[in-house]
Amino acid sequence: MSARIDLVLVLLLAGLVAPAGAQDVTTLKKDMIGQWELATTDRSKTCVVTMKGDTTPQGLRLELEPACATALPFTKDIVGWSIKGLGDIVRLQDAAGEAVIDFTEVETGIFEGLRTNEGVYILQNLAAARSLAKSMDQMIGDWSMVRGNGQAICGLTLTNTDAGNDNFQVFLKPKCDPAVAAFNPTSWRLEHGQIILMSTKGETWQFEADDNAQWRRVPDSADPLILLREQ
Known part of the structure; x- marks a missing residue:
């Protein structure tokens, strides 16, 4: 075992192998190249960021769409990007290399960053963000909750009104x-392909789309609950 350790040390010193952290940096850098959406958690303010792999004096190159400065004023200071920490932080930085905002991955392809006194911002692959936005738009409106026999037991309205923590308001009908x-x-909220309803007591009901374009409560039961979009 000691001989193997000595060999690895020799190779590291010779620059023939990279430490584990370096590989993480390389992988994350490669994964980040492309177009991303920088947005508030409710997506009421968005900005398209294009990250590139070539190096500039201010870090790795990026481009911000012109509307960014109006939507998110702090982006005026962003001139480049880099990978920091142990290869797990994506930094959008100013001309001095200081962080304008640091992001860490919270789900695959979704990064979260905090700006003091402003709040949390989300960095997400642009195509995925727009696909989610389209799916969310399709969910907004009036729904009926019915039992398996087709009996309607409740009407509810899903809205796009921010309820905090990436959630939106829902209203029950009388x-x-x-x-x-x-x-x-x-x-x-819409999460991992499920409609999740939440109460103020912290209870949740999850609904998944089935083969009949209906949303069934999971786990399934002998007397299922189904959400149907009202026409």
């Missing part, structure tokens, strides 16, 4: 089934 009224969801 005369809902007592079980739904007791649950009383006040917010919702």
Whole structure:
């Protein structure tokens, strides 16, 4: 074992192999090249950032669409990007190389950054962000909650009004089934292909799309609950 360690040390000193962290930096740098959406958590303000792999005196090259400065004023200071930490931080930086905002990956392809006194911002692959936005837009509107036999037990409206923490407001209509009224969801979100309804008590109901273009509550039961979009 000691001979193997000595060999690795020799190779490291000779520059013939890279330490594990260096490989992480290389991988993340490669993955970040392309177009990204920089946005507030509710996507009310967005900005397209194009990250490139070539080096400039201010870091790796990037381009911001012209509307960025108006939508997100702090982006005026961004002139480049780099990978920091142990290869796990994506930094959007100013001309001095200082962080304008640092991002860390919270889900595959989704990065989160915090600016003091401003809040959290999301950096996400542009195509994925626009696909999610389109899916969200399709969810907004009036829905009926029905049992497996087709009996309607509640009406509800999914909105795009920000409810905080990447959630949006939902409103129940009058005369809902007592079980739904007791649950009383006040917010919702679309996550990993599921509609998630949430109450102020922290309870959640998850619904997944089935083969009949309906959304069934999961886990399934003998008396399922189904969400149907009202026409």
